[in-house]
Amino acid sequence: MTSARILFLSHSHPFGPFRVGSHHYARVLAERGADVVHLSTPISLAHRVTGRVSRKDLAAVPRGPQRDASGVRNLVPRTILPAPVGAPKVARMLERAGIPTGFDVVLIDQPLLWDSSVRALSDTVVYRPTDLYPDGVKHRLQQQILDAADGVIATSDEVLRGLGALRVPALVLSNGADVARFSAPVADQTRDARCVYVGALDDRFDWERIEAWARAFADVDFVIAGPGGRPPSPLPSNVDPVGPVPYEDVPALLHTARVGLLPLSDHPLNAGRSPMKLYEYLAAGLSVVARETPGIRGRSDLGIEVYTDADDADAALERALRHPSPNEAGESAAADASWERKTDALEEFVRAVRGRAE
Template sequence: MTRLLFLSHSHPFGPFRVGSHHYARVLAGRGADVVHLSTPISLAHRVTGRVSRADLAVVPSRPRRDADGVLNIVPRTALPVPVGAPTVARMLKRAGIDTRFDAVLIDQPLLWDSSVRSLSDAVIYRPTDLYPSGVKHRLQQQILDAVDGVIATSDEVLRGLGPLRVPTLVLSNGADVARFAAPAGADAARAARCVYVGALDDRFDWARVDGWARAFGDVEFVIAGPGRSPQPLPANVSLVGAVPYADVPALLHTARVGLLPLSDNPLNAGRSPMKLYEYFAAGLAVVARETPGIRGRSDLGIEVYTGDEDADAALERALRHPSPNVAGERAAADASWERKTDALEEFLRAVRDRSA
């Protein structure tokens, strides 16, 4: 049986799912023994309130195998990584996990230490973001000097790494198509409702949502995610807080358009938004700020804008797109996590053959 280790930035016990969760799920379903270790929760995180008591309560303190067969580990440490925390090898040993794997895939630079290289003959870096400076940039440089291959989530992320000496692959995020698909027979046109589900940090453009809501007073805007608006919003904007992952499809099925109002944060240039294909899979048209990884395709129901001057027209086109968005549903099927995992496994085989 193939043994795989994911070293990820996010654990699967909150409202969000990231690429490593989906790859782990599909690979476990194909018979692999998959361990998913995510960023430790440190005493410092708990004392400073960066991890709330409510958030901590849902995260198991010991390894837990989920319904898909993935063994999830969220270590508890005194100090945060990479300052003073145990090495990955030591955290695995503490959890009673055999430390030898057929492949290791790391997407969290903060989890890099010298022990990671010893865990497998095939160590793959899977960057999901741009790290132009800081601690993550420094650790990323160490990773690139040591790994056997790189799988980036976008062309922009790959370019940001500079020249590389190892095999590379660009594999954008996908969608759990079966989970997000609308129920059979639900083919009636949907009401004029727009929805966003995701993080509400500095990469989210609250001002753009405010502008849309004022320009389209007869359209309802639903914003789902942990966080609050920094400004008062019109009455046709509803903030519903974080929505459990299991409930997201039902929310999307009530809407006509999915929103990706990206701010002008330069790090948005490297994003491969998972929500794009989840929106498609749920039958939504999409309106998004244009980035190197998000281009307009009116035939698929994705309309883009570059700034305030063309944002309203882009949303108007998305609202006019046939509903449900059948063309988008087909595009999502081509970007399923099963197909993404096919490509990932092929790359892993090639890297392992090259290393043999």
């Protein structure tokens, strides 16, 4: 798809502390010569008035399309009402930004961006669900997407199962890592006993597990980086909640640690997650300790240790701390999950879908 026009309709824009799969696919495809537009969930007046988007966060988001260093045109529309309540249709938002509306393929992962104009933007529409939507508005819109899409690329087996029976080709393509960015320095030495988490601190994050680990491993430092909720109780002194860390600074933070943490809560939607941080941790030379889910299984040979509940969580962290550091086996596994290889698979699937329609 080196000369193709490609539109991503994504749940997240690239101007904050996180990067999601659509950002990486867009980057790699643009670097390969495609004309890529990445349109994210609009920021509405309602979001601004209610404080769901702070002034600081809003100031970081440019008005109108902005082309990044890879050549991707990123667009975060400003609207009065949020999608899908009263925001303009996608075709209209593109037109207002001066972006032509004919594309070779549309890849949509944000159900809230689905409207009647999307199907007309391309002969090939691929739905790329990244989460479970068992009910609500997103579930209803997801059903409409499935009725109209030409193919499905799910980020986990659990997410694919959650869609039910499909009438179109489907592929499971888990998240990967920007290996070149996260790789540890060549002269990296064995690291101190430090554990790190980077990500959202919402109801999918288990603060109680962090507190319990910190009390059980008093000589280990725990660095918790990310925006969102506060811990439910005072934390031990060896826990440092540092707040959001800019994406460019995350690799340097990871290179100071020995273990990457994925302390997932009991939230039912965690079952469908394909955590990008798993491979970013590995690429950075960390071992990993994570709560086991359908998408995260233990691989002690790669430095991936899992637990199921409080009874085995301490033992899992102990094993991760004992793993050789830097984690060279994990680094090799992360190389196999690079975004370049993931994009190869995405392109192959899209070509097959397009050929099927011809």
